[in-house]
Amino acid sequence: MGEEHDLRASAAIVGVAESDLGAVGPGISSLDLIGQATVRALDDAGLRKSDIDGLFCHSAFFSSPVTTAAEYLGIRPKYSDGTAIGGSSFVTHLWHAAAAIQAGLCEVALIVYSSTQRSHGGGLLTSGAALTRSWEAPYGPRLPATAYALAAARHMHEFGTTREQLAEVAVAARKWAQLNPKAFERGDLTIDDVLSSRMVSSPLTVRDCCLVTDGGGAVIVTSAERARSLGKPPVYLLGSGDATWHMNISQMPDLTTTAAAESGKRAFEIAGYGPADVDVVQVYDAFTINTILFLEDLGFCAKGEGGRFVENGSIAPGGRLAVNTNGGGLSYCHPGMYGLLMIIEAVRQIRGEAGARQVDRHDLAVVHGNGGTLSSEVTAVLGGAATL
Known part of the structure; x- marks a missing residue:
């Protein structure tokens, strides 16, 4: 087992649900999607709205996210957390919820997110206007794509990674999406199509980049003891780790190594498991280079070998490692921030509820969130009863 850590398996996920996804239309707001997801997650958990006493939320679509969401949902949480570190926020909310529950600050925590960026924005949104001086702006980067393109170009230069290997990531995601009826893009996709x-932003084409969709989700966390009294099999939070190295891509110490090298190590040490034990992996694939970088930094392959690791359908259905089994941000859904949807997929895989995309071995899952421009990295290790 892992290091003696008070939070290991002290809390469990008991309810998960998505809102409507894809393109919901101009008449639906992001708060409406939060309402949809919350009702569905409560039903999944067998709980009532009155049971919720902890609320965790981050948004780029409305100000003061926790208070705004609480008012819309009609709940009065006694504990709230609006930690905002980009798309990784919701993965760190899991650990924060476990800590709050153990401390007696709340009993049932709701983590929510949604956006209508496709219907109302038409492009990737940031979490607010930059009010600090940017040393990058004079060069005219097309952010966030240019930041990730820099990482991809450096990885290609340093390790010989090819555009074809990057395309393998997109093709694998699409093959998983074709097994997921909720996925936004389900048409055939080949390496040549990607290239x-x-x-x-060179070397990244539009198929190396995540979708722009509407959507959201809700995750409900409670104590391990209470979880065992509910209807669905608990999914335990076995370990988690955060790491932040920079904000601006120009300040990243090494474009080929991310802070996932630290966050993953911390999460695995607490969980008492390593990469070789993991059955299914959900990583934040805003761009194809992300998947390669995170597989390396989390220890699924050595640094520089990520391109070769994903070749020949190795992370597609039937490959050696099940990665982004819902289709990921590249083909399933990417509503501005994607972290919460990865948690939902991991829970469904562990429960054995993933339908046509269900993997045979599914006791242990890793969820890895990314925020900013490879800025904030958060890793969580989730497991079913067999992993305790």
């Missing part, structure tokens, strides 16, 4: 699609 020949419109260039966004």
